[in-house]
């Protein structure tokens with residue numbers, strides 16, 4: 001395929017495991033294919049570098065911790081035409097989000113979207129590499145990238161898994177946004193909601209369903225593993 | 233606050249089974265090592281003894297992470313400097329054979345991680361008490377078919393590293409690593425230092441609290457303390473290339489990493505061959521028998537990691553401590 005001209009893409013990391021974008025980098029063929037469309041600056045290890053350079057697209061992984069994290073996020077935003085937040089850390093606060101056992105209204109939700117405008121989101125912990133690549137290719141061609149609105153249950157049934165909830169086992173599939181191909185359930189584990197809630201998810205009803213399965217205090221710990229599943 | 237401190241705090245009040253999932257996310261590079269350290273610490277606190285098969289599958293996961301990290305260290309960090317190149321894409325253009333060696337090793341590691349853990353990053357199937365899903369014998373057979381070239385690739389990597397003109401800046405300090413009586417220790421063992429101190433499981437906290445500022449961890453420490461436990465193939469390689477038996481300089485770490493890469497590729501092939509002959513047997517996850525205190529140590533590419541957990545009578549975490557070199 002002839003590519004007209006490359007766009008510029010930078011990857012920045014806030015407080016994170018440093019790994020979301022590795023799902024793409026770890027697949028060298030895909031990563032090099034992406035470089036046909038973009039000049040890529042992976043600036044994750046070099047925190048202080050080139051934050052003032054302008055980019056067509058900036059990917060941010062991680063959670064904006066403290067004042068310095070928030071400032072950094074704002075500078076990155078100013079220099080980007082399009083910001084793509086990737087992973088549960090940027091989306092929901094992620095595994096580093098503290099205070100998640102506090103009552104909901106008291107939780108310090110320092111999520112990226114409350115600090116800067118985010119144009120696109122690719123959720124998950126880690127992100128699904130196919131979805132991230134699809135997002136970047138769509139953006140290159142000026143198309144709007146959309147996430148699926150369905151729940152994980154939809155993909156899970158297509159994959160013919162035995163339903164965990166029906167066996168009285170924990171699963172957040174009914175309220176979680178599809179797009180990972182129900183990878184955890186395919187591997188015998190429950191969906192723990194790393195992609196955040198699907199539109200119109202009924203979290204109260206999910207909590208009711210889980211009450212006979214999981215002890216009461218545990219439900220909140222499950223809903224907050226990746227930050228807060230209720231963040232829209 | 234470091235990532236590990238944030239996770240330590242987050243774990244308080246959460247059920248024990250969340251520790252491996254959350255601690256894995258301290259650092260993507262060592263995600264398997266952290267999840268396994270957590271699993272082992274929790275199992276020790278819950279009085280769970282897992283099967284030999286579970287240990288083998290876990291060792292294979294850990295080996296895959298070693299192969300990936302060692303390959304990235306050598307090919308993405310060290311070699312570009314020696315070849316006077318900035319990026320991996322420049323290596324791909326100018327030295328395709330070197331680039332392909334790295335690709336093959338990383339691809340092999342990813343295949344193992346996906347087969348056993350369900351994906352390349354953040355294993356899903358590996359949990360406290362066993363595995364949630366199992367690969368089939370035929371999947372192991374398919375993986376075994378690809379392993380012949382990897383021994384050659386690992387060997388070429390070592391030859392390349394030995395041929396580099398390395399600076400020799402002396403390291404001052406003790407070397408510390410896990411040590412076992414009969415094996416090159418990476419999954420289990422006691423902590424040894426070359427100053428002669430020995431720490432058992434129960435002493436791990438004491439070790440983590442001692443002054444470790446000048447202690448050297450990682451490949452060079454493991455090599456110095458445990459190379460007599462390498463398998464015959466790795467020992468022959470060391471003799472053939474006339475590699476010294478004790479390393480002392482920072483650059484020796486490059487050679488130690490390349491030797492370990494050979495050892496881990498060989499070890500992975502042995503485990504894969506075993507499962508492609510007999511296939512893994514589906515086992516039930518072992519539930520906790522009781523809840524108390526547990527500590528465990530494991531080796532990662534960068535050195536020894538220690539996890540310590542304290543659980544209340546319902547299996548809720550009341551204290552969690554992580555030691556990272």
Ligand code: SF4
Nearest residue numbers: 017020087088089125
């Ligand atoms: S979302 Fe998960 S994989 Fe991504 S940066 Fe955060 S912890 Fe890492």
Ligand code: SF4
Nearest residue numbers: 153156163164171173
């Ligand atoms: S296992 Fe979970 S995701 Fe699958 S159908 Fe049941 S509730 Fe939905």
Ligand code: SF4
Nearest residue numbers: 180184191192193194
């Ligand atoms: S199944 Fe659930 S927890 Fe697993 S990757 Fe998908 S959304 Fe995340």
